[in-house]
Amino acid sequence: MSTLETDVCVIGAGPAGMLLSLLLLREGFRVVLVERSQNFEREFRGEFLQPGALQLLDKLGLLNAMQERGETIKDFCILEKGKLILKFSFEELPGKFRSGLNVSQAYALPLMLDECMKFEGFVLKKGFAPARILEHSGKVYGVSVESPEGKPLEIKSKLVVGADGRSSHMRKLAGFPTYKHPFQMDVLWTKFQRPKDWEEKIEIRIHEGGYLITMPIYPNQLQLGIDMPKGGLKTLREKGLNTLVQRLKNAIPEAKLELDQALNSWSDFQQLPVTGALATKWYKEGLVLIGDAAHTIGPIAGQGVTQALKDAIILCQMIKGHLHRDVVDSSVLHSFQQNRFQEVKSLYKLQSSQEKFLMATSFSGRLTRRTVYWMMMNTPLKKSLAIRMSMKDIETMMV
Missing domain, CATH: 3.50.50.60 (FAD/NAD(P)-binding domain)
Structure with a gap:
């Protein structure tokens, strides 16, 4: 041997x-x-690097090459039926690295x-x-x-x-x-041409049918993650592709044309079990x-x-x-x-x-979600969010 x-x-x-x-x-x-x-x-795995990770890449001499095929992310937002209920801007962070990168x-x-x-x-x-x-x-x-x-x-x-x-x-x-x-959801991923003037941000959009995640990816595309209950792909298929595409167009009206052009069969999607x-x-x-x-x-x-x-x-x-x-x-x-x-x-x-906040549909659940997100953005909890979202403590690791 x-x-x-x-x-x-x-x-x-x-x-x-x-x-x-x-x-x-x-x-x-x-x-x-x-x-x-x-x-x-x-495909569709761990593509978002937080600001602290960019400092690491810079120290390793890899950042410039990564940025050539990556997309800058400046904001993280949550919208409910089109209304902004939470926003975190990486540009608010101190120091050199004040954005994320999708690569x-x-x-x-x-x-x-x-x-x-x-x-x-x-x-x-x-x-x-x-x-x-x-x-x-x-x-x-x-x-x-x-x-x-x-x-x-x-x-x-x-x-x-x-x-x-x-x-x-x-x-x-x-x-x-x-x-x-015990996560309750799975995610159905797809990607399509990014609409003109789409901002450099990751969004979670809560809508009548659940929620979805959008993030810019190279080259000039949007990656879209659609939440669904465990085993929910069978139900979506039974309702038909047109029903799903219409649901997405309702949630992202500024991308109606791009969604119509890109999503023509179930092979345009990839399921990722959330474990x-x-x-x-x-x-x-x-x-x-x-x-x-x-x-x-x-x-x-x-x-x-x-x-x-x-x-x-x-x-x-x-x-x-x-x-x-x-x-x-x-x-x-x-x-x-x-x-x-x-x-x-x-x-x-x-x-x-x-997950519970995003999936809440009752009046009390929606009220709790908005209250918590308001507190996160308007109290000292924002500092805790900033640390989690920036990976800033990496500065003390790379000595």
Whole structure:
């Protein structure tokens, strides 16, 4: 059996795994990055980067290239039947970075990979999938993976990092218990030509049939997410495509022509089940989970990709001194989970509340929604919102 030795083996080349690999390489460590997929075509996943993430990209020398194929986002708004009930402007933030950026993972991840490839200590195993954890006396010392042809490869490392997404195989192999968060919705995604003079903003529009999310994407398009109950696609199909398109035109009247031109069949849509999964344990000696593998968060305001990037940054900061000493003690990984767990857990509560507010249809529910959003924009709660929306605390991480 073939064998590789490295300092860190990262499973999964999404935002968390790719960023962690790059940060570790810049610290002088060897990294093997294992990715099951043969390409980076990841439609409708984690494309919004908050302002703090732009500072990170700038420090890594990637921001200019990202901006070439990204769309600037200046505002986050919620409208109810066409009336603005909440607005947060990133331009109100202090400092250099006062906007967000929508950039496709299919474009962003190869840019980061190109940076990784500049380091001699980097090895990419594309098309390989984890098969089993290598463990002795309770300590993980590597992982066995399989090539696209089914040939085994043992990768021995000081630390294995599972960053393989919401359906994490590493989480299952490690046997980590997981709390399933009961989101009530799924999202139906599509995209179409952006109407002329559309502003640089993400919008949530509450309307008679539910709510939807719009966000500008490159090149000159709008990405549209339509909420629906779990299993709701069957009901939408039964009512017919024309009924859905008319509902969308009523909610986005300024895009009637573009919607008519773009949406001609159900193949123009892609369903994304909204799942929430929080592993109650993220580590064992020699192995740790990050990103969606540890905590899958709903697709509102880029929180999933934001938390994944923060995981990578904080884990690198916490383990780099220990890697120099050839061992990452489980107490360090325990501290990492403690550092991140409460923030992530609080986001589940926030998103549950957000989902209830957005789905409320009764008079009392609508009144509560407007009251809460008014308070968020007109009391000290706005500062808390600004921190969550900006990822500003990344400034203290990248030292």
